[in-house]
Amino acid sequence: MRIRQLQYFLVVAEEQSFTRAAARVHIRQSPLSRAIKELEEELGVQLFERSKGRIRLTWSGEVFREDARRLLSFLNSVRVRTKAAEYGFRGHLRIALTDGLAQPRMTELLARCREEEPLTDVRVLEMTVSEMAQALKFDQIDAGFTVHTGYQTEILVKDQVWTDRLVFAVPTRHPLLTRDKLSLVEAVQHPMIICHPERCEGGYDVVLRMFRNEGLEPIVAEYVSGHELMMMFVAAGYGIGLALESQVALYCHPNVIIRPIRDEIAEAATFLVRPNRAASPELERFLLRAQKIGEKIN
Structure with a gap:
């Protein structure tokens, strides 16, 4: 069993296509298929079910995928630690x-x-x-x-x-800037820039939990993967941002004003x-x- 075979197997399992997997690892499809076949013969099990151009993992393949990931992770850790020891x-x-x-x-x-x-x-x-x-x-x-x-x-x-405290990031010339602090009820009436539910899952969890605890639902103008992109959209006037106070301090923008939250809410x-x-x-x-x-x- 060779490391390359394990790597090929994991790519095929993820892509569920020999064609896409071959393109991803930059080899022709025939040697990729042969490598997987040799792996199955060595293990004595069928790792993939193949039918009408579609493939999916067998139960044996599902089990082997977890162990293959663990093994490759261990080998990578060995390489990194050995190299670190050299330094x-x-x-x-x-x-x-x-x-x-x-x-x-x-x-x-x-x-x-x-x-x-x-x-x-x-x-x-x-x-x-x-x-x-x-x-x-x-x-x-x-x-x-x-x-x-x-x-x-x-x-x-x-x-x-x-x-960390949560604060609002508000574009200049926005009507809410007449207030020195903003309530959630006021803010939720305007389009908002909030964290993406997958790429920034933790931030999304914090924001949605805070609003829903008050029985509110934000109007989402854009989803973002981080604070830097949030500040860009806020500065462009797409909506109000909700962010960690220490974080937005790293991305100061002349067209963005920070306002505290008036409500008594728990810190993130x-x-x-x-x-x-x-x-x-x-x-x-x-x-x-x-x-x-x-x-x-x-």
Whole structure:
């Protein structure tokens, strides 16, 4: 069994088409089909059901897909850690960043890690919340940051590290700027720019939960994947944005005015999500640093 076979298998399983999979891995369809056939013969099982040009995984294929992902993830981790060791690192952390988060406190956390623990290699990967959950399941990352209020399961736990106030971002010359604070009832009467339900799932969860707790439903003008794009649409006059206060401070725009929320609402929490098992010493120290930064700010 070769690594290339596993990689081909996962691409075919995702595309559900030998033609699309071959184009994606830049080989002809015949050698790709042959590689999958050889893999099935070696395993002694049928991985795909083929009928009238369509394919789908058999139950054996479904089981093998999870193990193949886990195996490739482990091999990739081996490569990364070995390379890091060559440069003198003694520890290794793989941290996911979701919901477009790039807060100043995240910068401070990473800077502290470099100062206090320079021999631990910290890798940061951007992904969606769903991708983070899958990556944690298959041991592709050690932990991930999100503002999503879910993802406390039997296999995953979350620790709150800090909180942030929600604020409105309003285009200049907007009628609501006559008020120094905006209520949710006032804002919901105008088109809004909010987080995309898939690409920025955590932000979407926070916003929808806040409005629905008040029995309100926003008028969505545009969905965005992050705060930078939100500020662009707000500045262009597409609608009002709702964002984390520390985040919008990174994307100041002369055509956007920030207004506090008048209502008494809970602050949005940022969580570090990790597998429900004993954490490595490096991850424990990483979590403690994050929580200390949160205590200092809050």
